[in-house]
Amino acid sequence: MKPKAMIRTMVIMKTADILKAMEITDELAKRMGFLPRDCLFLRLATEEACTNAYEYCQKTRRLPFRIFWKIDARQFMIIVKQRGGCFSVAQTDAINTGSRGRGLQLIAHIVDAVYVKRAGNNVLFCMCKCKK
Template identity: 80%
Template sequence: MKHTIMIRTMTIMKPADILKAMEVTEELAERMGFLPYDCLFLRLATEEACMNAYEYCQKVQKLPFRVFWKIDEGQLMIVVKQQGGCFSITNHDTVNTGPRGRGLQLIAHIVDDVYVKQEGNNVLFCMCKCKKK
């Protein structure tokens, strides 16, 4: 039987909360034994995902949103849960040189698995990184 442990959850109301979420990600990744390089990039992925959610939620007046961290058999999962509609993630090999839109592409290259799922009125943006054995 697969055993999942919920490690932490956090409510994001303001940009300072996003900094705290980045610190939680880095702390958990370090505790799991990820290399410093991976810890830094997981922190960056958390920042990108949270900033996207923050900007959207602020624009549509649906703050706050939540972040969840789970550790499951050597895998760190970071989930950003916000109110709103589903969106898609496409992994492109071409470089986006526009003023916006690089965050999701960056996240997709940092983590091992990334997906979006609709759950009622909420959308869950899930990022998973496996610790190499």
């Protein structure tokens, strides 16, 4: 029998919640058996995704937003769900020297798959790291 996926969720209302989300990511990544380096990078991806969502939601008065973690035997999904407009993310090797906009590129290089999809009035920013 195939093991069931585990799902965990959290509401983000303030910056302290982002720190808690990073801790949860680290805990779950360790439980899955990721190497310490990968755990650190997944924490960073969580921080970047949540900070982007927090800044957008605060500016547009759409707080709170949610983060979900979905784990099965082979992959670790982190999903940030917020209300608002869709955006795109693509992995590129171009160097961004601007003052903003490097977080999504950083995330794209950390995880194995990243995509954005619309779900009604919400946008889901999905990050997937596979267990090798």
